[in-house]
Amino acid sequence: MKNFTYFQPENLKDAAKQLGNNWKDRLLIAGGTDLLGLMKHNLERPDVLINLKSIAGLEKIEYLPGKELRIGALTKITDIAEHPVIREKFTALAEAAGQVASPQLRNMGTIGGNICQRPRCWYYRGDFNCLRKGGDICFAVEGRNKFHCIIGGAPCFIVHPSDLAVALQALEAKLIIFSGKKSKSVAIKDFFVLPDADVYRENILKPNEIITEIHIPEPASGCQSGYLKFQEREVWDFATVSVGVSIKKNANFIETGLVVFGGVAPRPWIEQKISQALTGTILKENTISELTDICLQDAEPLEENKYKVVLAKNLLKNLLMRLNNI
Amino acid sequence: MSSRKIIKSKYFFEEDFVESLAEVPVEKTEAWASGAELKVVGKPTQRKDGYDKVSGSAQYTFDISLPKMAFAKTLRSPHPHARILNIDVSKAKKLPGVLEIITHQNTPKIPWYFGMSFLFDTTLRFEGDEVACVAAESEHIAEQALQLIRVEYEELPFTIEAGQAMSEAAPKIHDTNILRGRPDTYERGDIEKGFAEADVVLEETFTTQTAVHNTTEPHCSVVNWDGDRLTVWDSTQGIFSVRDGIADSLGIPASHVRVIKKYMGGGFGSKLAAGKYTVMAALLAKKIGRPVKIALDRKEMNLAVGNRPDSVQKLKIGAKKDGTLTAMVHESYGASGAYPSGAACSWPFRTIYQCPNLNTIDYSVYINAGPGRPMRAPGHVQGTFGMDSIIDDMAEKIGMDPLEFRLKNYAEIDQVGNAPYTSKRLHECYQQGAAAIGWYQKRRPAGSSPGKIKKGIGMASQIWWGGGGPPAYATLKLNRDGSATVIAGTQDLGTGTYTFIAQVAAEVLEIPLDNINVILGDTGVAPYGPSSGGSTTAPSISPAVRDAAEQMKTKLISGAAAILEVPERELSYRNAVISAITDSEKKLGISDVVRQMRERVLVTTGLRNANPEGYTINSFGAQFAEVEVDIDTGKIRLLKVVAAHDVGRILNPLTSDNQFHGGIIQGIGFALMEERIMDPMTGKTLTTNLHNYKVPTVMDTPTEIEVIIVSDSDPLISNTGVKGIGEPAHIPTAAAIANAVYNAIGVRMKSLPMTPDKILHALFG
Structure with a gap:
């Protein structure tokens, strides 16, 4: 790890002022559960670290009934997992939060940091000058790719590692982003980018921008959501595949639905076809099976990750059945 | 007396x-007689070191801190096979806080790896091979200095897969890529006659992965010279072996080296000899006149200080319809890594089941990867997986219960040494273990478990020395x-x-x-x-x-x-x-x-008394696993493991239970998730941290582990009648799980670890 200057701003303006206009030299730190590892392995070598924890007001959960849920970017993942309103009304998010990493990491990690974490690809994290680090090739293509993406990949085949991002996408969250003077609101579906748009970054944040809050609209009545994560190890692992779903039910029919996969693509992957097909579906085991069969039809698995297609379908089926008490 | x-x-x-x-x-x-009324031995006894450990006051080697202590870090080869053309340390030496840097240029040629290499060799044969070592005022400065050392490498062709390394065309790591230039072989009886007598002949290939010890406490040493005498605190399994290794390396009398180790966070076979790191630290300490601490990080541990070699086992066995084994053949190869380390895995195959006609051939093969070291029952864990898998297949083929089949082929004497055992109570392990798992009540035909969550029960046998x-x-x-x-x-x-x-x-x-x-x-x-x-x-x-x-x-x-x-x-x-x-x-x-x-x-x-002449001393056991396989995800969960063993007298049931639990959990890791994965294009290891190299957590352990000791003593061995338990605890776990998985899903998993992707692939293609 390189030596760095540690800056403790008192407010967002000071923090934004400290941030420069390039990625390398000045970085924000919140929980540090990802950044410290990146620094220890020399993937990040900042001159200045700007500590967001010194700014008051970024750690909060506010529920405005009938309107929205507002979560400060520095809110700990544990607090989200345990919050009674989130568990009841924004279930997918609480379930995702409860399965992040391990209790120790959830106690340190923040929601803002979680959605901005860097890929866990073993080539990116390892001693390989890969595409995402400015090299010429993605080593996963010809290499060991059991955990890599099956869709949206080229030219870099990472998966997005965040559990919370998948759930937030299913709940159609908005991110409030501060850039020096003013704040803007960005729908989460517009936040993440695929490698063909930008192979070096996983989202649209500019070097001087800071996520301050996450807003989630109040679910309409009849709405339900959930999150299922599959990991090789029972805890302290990233999703091999995960799925977040929100549906609005009307008697035995689904009125609208949104299906988002994690672990299959370089960003939380919205399955448009499924989401559309859900509308009007009668909730029975065989209709759900038929439905899930059409998902990820465009997937192009690599040598070692074909199983992810089966896994994704099965997880979706199980989650839909659970949400409908089948 | x-x-x-x-x-x-x-x-x-x-x-x-x-x-x-x-x-x-x-x-x-x-010897204390079997059933002797003892007051302390054999009674559950709290650890003498328990308080120190739970209160945090126990000092491990890693915790030792001496006045004026410097810190050392090692520069390692980034390439699997390369030659050093030049090393330039001038920039690194100028970094404030750097005290000394050693390389092949300024150190004696100290023989290493049985004289096949040196402490610092100019030919590097695996990623992680030592290039230079820096002493600095802090570990942080030492790490920074490593990045300032300029090394010019000539990259050489490499091979990282044993099967490929055996071929003529493969790059040569030494004169030949086969250890000692020939396989280990063993034979008895007439193999052709044996197969001719068989009603059923089965032939299968099984593979196991390279596993890494990944002890909790890293490999580490603190060294301190007092004049010409050296004190070494080392996290080691063998203080005398380390003492002699260091004395020989440094050319000083053994009497001048004192090796100390009080508490330790695990070894599993990876800490049996003097490490290069210790000798490098001693050389640095001598040069700078200060104590030096050197501790490996997780990446170094996964590259350079040992592993369990992988295996490819081609097995062929023949049996009569009545269940009598008539012939058994084992042919295997496994990767030793870049320096000698046995990859043979046929020991259990040779002895545990009665069979008059039997051949084994084991090749240990050099590849461009970190050298293997003994890992909790060398050869036995991988060998038992292959052997007990094909034994189960044969039992099914001839329509016999797997347990009955094993009892039918029960070996009363040591068939290799042609000698009686001091004791062998394996049949009691089978009986008591079967009763505890509910073998006859719960076990269904393979693949007949209904629903998406399929349940199965399997078992495997254990043999080990340990006298x-x-x-x-x-x-x-x-x-x-x-x-x-x-x-x-x-x-x-x-x-x-x-x-x-x-x-x-x-x-x-x-x-x-x-x-x-x-x-x-x-x-x-x-x-x-x-x-x-x-x-x-x-x-x-x-x-x-x-x-x-x-x-x-x-x-x-x-x-x-x-x-x-x-x-x-x-x-x-x-x-x-x-x-x-x-x-x-x-x-x-x-x-x-x-x-x-x-x-x-x-x-x-x-x-310690002499062992009795004319006898073979072995420990025995049988483990039974009950599993659940979720066919939607390919996930295997352990419901219960029963470990029934014949290990002589148990001195302390509490620490014995601890060791069995540890061995079984490590066996679950080997069966389900632990695996060193290397990149074929670059020859580099991808699993160099505990996220990618998955060791089980407490959440991955079975709901229940039941340990049954069928023996009370083996008075022929010694006055205490004890056999060891460290390795027996671990040997049959993976094989028992594999057989339980087969029983659950009706598809034979022939490759460890049985990760979800392999299960899904086996079930759905």
Whole structure:
């Protein structure tokens, strides 16, 4: 790890002022559960670290009934997992939060940091000058790719590692982003980018921008959501595949639905076809099976990750059945 | 009792039989009988080191901090095969806080890896091979300095897969890529005749992965020179082996090297010898005149300090319709890594089931990866997986229950040594284990479990040596207050050695456990004790401790006889009081005896007895696993593991249970998730942290682990009748799980680890 200057701003303006206009030299730190590892392995070598924890007001959960849920970017993942309103009304998010990493990491990690974490690809994290680090090739293509993406990949085949991002996408969250003077609101579906748009970054944040809050609209009545994560190890692992779903039910029919996969693509992957097909579906085991069969039809698995297609379908089926008490 | 002789001693230690001359007592102290009423030994006993560990006051090697201590870090090869053309350390040396840098350019050529290489070689044969070592004021500065060392490498062609490395065209790592240029072979009977007699012949190939020890405490040393004498604190399984390795490397007398290890966070076979890091630290410490600490990080541990070689096992067995095995063939190869390390895995195959016609061929192959080291039962874990998988397949093929099939082919004697066993109670392991898992009630035909969550039960057998043997010593000192100190040259890896040594001494001398201090892991003060590997520590040391205590008791009785003027034979020793049988008024506490003998300390040294001639010593066992396989995800969950073992006398059921639990959990890791994965294009390892190299967490352990010990003692072996348990606990777990998985899903998994992707692939293509 390189030596760095540690800056403790008192407010967002000071923090934004400290941030420069390039990625390398000045970085924000919140929980540090990802950044410290990146620094220890020399993937990040900042001159200045700007500590967001010194700014008051970024750690909060506010529920405005009938309107929205507002979560400060520095809110700990544990607090989200345990919050009674989130568990009841924004279930997918609480379930995702409860399965992040391990209790120790959830106690340190923040929601803002979680959605901005860097890929866990073993080539990116390892001693390989890969595409995402400015090299010429993605080593996963010809290499060991059991955990890599099956869709949206080229030219870099990472998966997005965040559990919370998948759930937030299913709940159609908005991110409030501060850039020096003013704040803007960005729908989460517009936040993440695929490698063909930008192979070096996983989202649209500019070097001087800071996520301050996450807003989630109040679910309409009849709405339900959930999150299922599959990991090789029972805890302290990233999703091999995960799925977040929100549906609005009307008697035995689904009125609208949104299906988002994690672990299959370089960003939380919205399955448009499924989401559309859900509308009007009668909730029975065989209709759900038929439905899930059409998902990820465009997937192009690599040598070692074909199983992810089966896994994704099965997880979706199980989650839909659970949400409908089948 | 104290008369001694020197004999030729031979017993199995980790990868092979070791032979040495050993001093043994002429007469063995009579063994505690099976079923003997013992007061301390065999009773659940809290660890003597328990308080220190849970309170955090226990000092591990990693915790040692000396005044003016410097820190060392190692620069390692980024390439799997390369030649060093030039090293430029000038920039690194200028970094403030850097004290010294050593490379091949400024150090003597110290032979390493059985003389096949040097401490610093200019040819690098695996990613992680040592290039340079830096001492600095802090570990942080040392790490920064590594990045400033400029090395010019000539990259060489490499091979990282044993099958490929055996081919003519493969890049050569040494003169030949096959260890010793030939395979290990064994044969008995007439294999062709055997197969001709068979009604059913099965042929299958099984593979196992490279696994890495990944101990909790990293490999680390703290070294300090005092003039020309060197003290080394090392996280090691063998203080004497480290002492001799360092003395030889540095060319100094063994008497000038003192190796100390008090507490330790795991070894599993990866810490049996002196490490390069220790010698590098000693060289640096000498140059800078300060103590040096060197600790490996997780990446270094996954690259450079050992692994369990992988295996490809082609097995062929034949049996008659009645279940009699007629012929068995094992052909395997496995990757030793870049330097010698045995990859053979046919030992259990040769001996555990009765079969008159049997051949084995094992190739150990060099590849450009970190050298293997013994890992918790070398060869046995992978070999048992292949063997017990095909045995289960054969049982099914001929329509026999797998347990009945094993009993049908029960070997009464050691077929390789052609000798009887000192004890073999494997049939009781089968019976009691089967009862505990509900074998006959719960087990259904393979693949018949309904629903998405499929349940299955499987089992596997275990054989291992673990009888230990001489030489091993223990010194007992009795103080005038009746308290005792036992000093032994063994070491406690966390397995409970401190505690059982105190128990054995307390049993004989009948003094409270709290009055016994045990000093281990210090070559400066202890008589010789063997390295702790091969499940030999308790079987080798406990008889020496008992011998020392019995000698002390004799000495005390003799002293009391002189004081009381009563013949020794008319004295009794009870609760540390010696009294005349005929006159209960005449009695002395042992502290009175010591006081009157006007010695402040009485000293005895006990010896491990010779093993009985004409016998083979093995431990045995059977493990049973009940699993659940979710066919939607391919996830395997362990519901219950039953471990039923014949391991002689158990000294302390609490620490024995601990070791069984640990061995089984490590077996679950090997069965389900642990795997070193290498990149084929670059020859580099991808699993260099504990996220990618998945060790099980407590959440991955079974709901229930039941340990059954069917044996109470093996009095033929020694005066304590102990066999080791460290490796037996781990050997059959993966094989039992694999058979349970087959029973659950009806598809045979032939490759470890059985990760979800493999299960889904097997089920759905």
